[in-house]
Amino acid sequence: MSDTVESVIVAIDGPSGTGKSSTSKAVASALGLSYLDTGAQYRAITWWMITNGIDVADPDAIASASGKPVIESGTDPSAPTITVDGLDASGPIRAQDVTSKVSAVSAVPEVRTRITELQRSIAKAAEKGIVVEGRDIGTTVLPDADLKIFLTASPEARAARRSGEIKGSDLTTTREALIKRDAADSSRKTSPLAKADDAVEVDTTDLTLPQVIECVVTLVEEKRAAK
Numbered sequence: 128m129s130d131t132v133e134s135v136i137v138a139i140d141g142p143s144g145t146g147k148s149s150t151s152k153a154v155a156s157a158l159g160l161s162y163l164d165t166g167a168q169y170r171a172i173t174w175w176m177i178t179n180g181i182d183v184a185d186p187d188a189i190a191s192a193s194g195k196p197v198i199e200s201g202t203d204p205s206a207p208t209i210t211v212d213g214l215d216a217s218g219p220i221r222a223q224d225v226t227s228k229v230s231a232v233s234a235v236p237e238v239r240t241r242i243t244e245l246q247r248s249i250a251k252a253a254e255k256g257i258v259v260e261g262r263d264i265g266t267t268v269l270p271d272a273d274l275k276i277f278l279t280a281s282p283e284a285r286a287a288r289r290s291g292e293i294k295g296s297d298l299t300t301t302r303e304a305l306i307k308r309d310a311a312d313s314s315r316k317t318s319p320l321a322k323a324d325d326a327v328e329v330d331t332t333d334l335t336l337p338q339v340i341e342c343v344v345t346l347v348e349e350k351r352a353a354k
């Protein structure tokens with residue numbers, strides 16, 4: 128038996144607020160893997176479109192501009208980074224304006240082609256393996272991933288988690304905004320939010336974050352052992 132630990136590619140998908148980022152970062156840290164937040168990349172390109180005066184309601188304008196921004200992601204799970212044209216975008220991409228427009232920008236096929244290529248090249252370069260989280264990782268970006276997880280949780284649980292993060296936020300408004308964004312992400316034509324046929328579904332509604340992390344770490348270790 129070899130002492131070498133096999134490289135492993137883990138895809139974690141699911142709707143907003145199901146715990147993808149928190150779980151993926153913790154699993155990657157625990158197992159010495161790289162980590163990629165693909166939502167941050169779609170947010171970054173959306174932020175660039177807004178700051179450069181591109182009409183986000185105009186898919187042709189978005190498509191024409193989609194090759195212009197230089198987006199770079201740092202994959203250390205303890206300190207992930209995202210830059211656009213060399214500028215730190217980690218703060219601005221979380222602004223409400225970006226959150227409300229990211230579904231429209233990420234639905235444009237030219238944007239998806241560009242960002243998907245970037246994601247595949249980052250995953251390929253991760254020597255020890257990587258945890259990649261998003262909406263279409265198991266179905267489109269990395270269909271040959273060693274392990275695919277699809278996280279779910281009730282809209283109520285997800286809204287409560289998100290409201291806990293934002294001071295003074297209203298639970299009903301947060302819940303409606305989540306449902307609206309999920310509907311847009313699930314109904315777009317190009318690589319919508321979807322569970323891959325071979326993904327393991329984990330309902331996190333009644334699980335604590337440490338329980339979800341433990342569950343996913345166990346699934347990765349089982350896959351590694353079977354390789």
Ligand SMILES: Nc1ncnc2c1ncn2[C@@H]1O[C@H](COP(=O)(O)OP(=O)(O)OP(=O)(O)O)[C@@H](O)[C@H]1O
Pocket residue numbers: 141142143144145146147148149150166288289292331334335336337339
């Ligand atoms: N199982 C859980 N129990 C309670 N809180 C959780 C759980 N999982 C995640 N959280 C909390 O819910 C919030 C949202 O989690 P996170 O950002 O990881 O979700 P996400 O699926 O990546 O969302 P998005 O797709 O919108 O980026 C965070 O505050 C996180 O700490």
Ligand SMILES: Nc1ccn([C@H]2C[C@H](O)[C@@H](COP(=O)(O)O)O2)c(=O)n1
Pocket residue numbers: 143165166167169170229230233234260261262263264308312
């Ligand atoms: N693989 C992905 C990841 C994200 N998106 C889009 C759709 C989301 O609403 C948005 C922001 O993602 P979040 O930061 O909430 O994880 O980005 C996508 O289309 N495909």
